[in-house]
Amino acid sequence: MKKTTTRLSDGRQLIYYDSRDDADRTAPDRRPLPPVATSSEIRRDPLLGDHVAIASHRQDRTYLPPADACPLCPTREGRPSEIPADGYDVAVFENRFPSLAGDSGRCEVVCFTSDHDASFADLTEDQAALVLAAWTDRTAALQQLPEVAQVFCFENRGAEIGVTLGHPHGQIYAYPFTTPRTARMLASLAAHREATGANLFDETVARERADGVRIVLDTDHWTAFVPYAAHWPYEVHLYPRRRVPDLTALDDAARAEFPRVYLELLRRFDRIFGAGDGQGPDADTAARTPYIAAWHQAPVGIPDRDAFALHLELFTIRRTAGKLKFLAGSESGMNVFINDVPPEAAAQRLREVATK
Incomplete structure (x- = not known):
């Protein structure tokens, strides 16, 4: 480079x-x-x-x-x-x-x-x-x-x-501050460690892998799954198999495998509503699935920073081909999400549209 x-x-x-x-x-x-x-x-x-x-x-x-x-x-x-x-x-x-x-x-x-x-x-x-x-x-x-x-x-x-x-x-x-979402993760992480002595991120990924029903991809160096309490209609969390606090700490093997895994996830997102492969300059861009892809990294200089687990959250606000998930009264007013798509059904759909 x-x-x-x-x-x-x-x-x-x-x-x-x-x-x-x-x-x-x-x-x-x-x-x-x-x-x-x-x-x-x-x-x-x-x-x-x-x-x-x-x-x-x-x-x-x-x-x-x-x-x-x-x-x-x-x-x-x-x-x-x-x-x-x-x-x-x-x-x-x-x-x-x-x-x-x-x-x-x-x-x-x-x-x-x-x-x-x-x-x-x-x-x-x-x-x-x-x-x-x-x-x-x-x-x-x-x-x-x-x-x-x-x-x-x-x-x-x-x-x-x-x-x-x-x-x-x-x-x-x-x-210039730790974001509210990350602060909540850190509080849950600390409380779980105090109660059990274990790492909550590690246990969450291990539980999903053991259950298997919400797993979307599981490779040598990455695991992708729909979380048990997914907020969004189609939401995937992608974790490296070896816990690291941020992108700089990824090892060479995980770094080498990431492009294939991530591109596969994005291409599946473009297929979940029947929009074909969603690729190439002639693709119907209106049919492409709207999404947010967000890397969660440990804040700088926090105690026990290595306990945080780098991961990517990929989700769409589209719940069916012609309908969006709006953040209405409960979500916007009280931050209580209501998800119309069961996480197990979302994971099944994302497995069905795997690249052939």
Whole structure:
């Protein structure tokens, strides 16, 4: 992998990750951009203890541009973009409209491919491995920043999720605090250890593997299953077989096997509602399953950090081909989820649509 670090015309960092050592990424950003001005502020809810990012400047972010004006495509003659090069493998840059900035953290955009019409599921295993390398490298770098407490790599796909740019991409949020969801996991982990002396993550994965009914994939180095109390209609949790706290700690074997496993899961998600293989430039993008893919990594500097288990949660808000799961009164008002699809049925469906 070749890594090239440069700056955009407004001073934001841009990093290219290329599979070829001879890739030339010296093209400068010639846009006359003004300096980035953000108004990000972190406020704490005194009743819930949650943190909320107030970021009014995001009202001006780019919203559903036509393909010929996509800011994530490579730069073309007369059509400059956030990527000055005329092509790239993977590119990561500081978000121009960040939710978190300065002492309040950092937000980055991860472009998975220069192909505007592709999806992550269309990538080759080598391309997916390069994305994993970029996630890992950025996790290592962001965890070193003094203001960062937790690094979150994720992808939103589909208009139903709220995606405002159609180009295949994800994001990385570097929070200045431990997120509420992670804090709840850590509390459960500590309580279970106090009560039993065992690791709750290890026992959860072992229980799913022993039961087997909710297992979607079980390989030499990864286990994917629909959790017993799944919140979403189709939800898969993917764990490395050897517990590690974050992406930087994955061993070579797990890292090598990940692209095949993850691409298979994504392609199954594109099949669960009868949308064909969901691959290639001629695929019906409207039929592709909308999803969120979220890496859960241990916060920085917490006690017994190695007890946390890195894992990826992949889920969709679509419950049938023409219906979405909305977060209505119980979910939004009380954070009590009601799932219309039994986890065992979801797992069975995800096994049925395995790649032939």
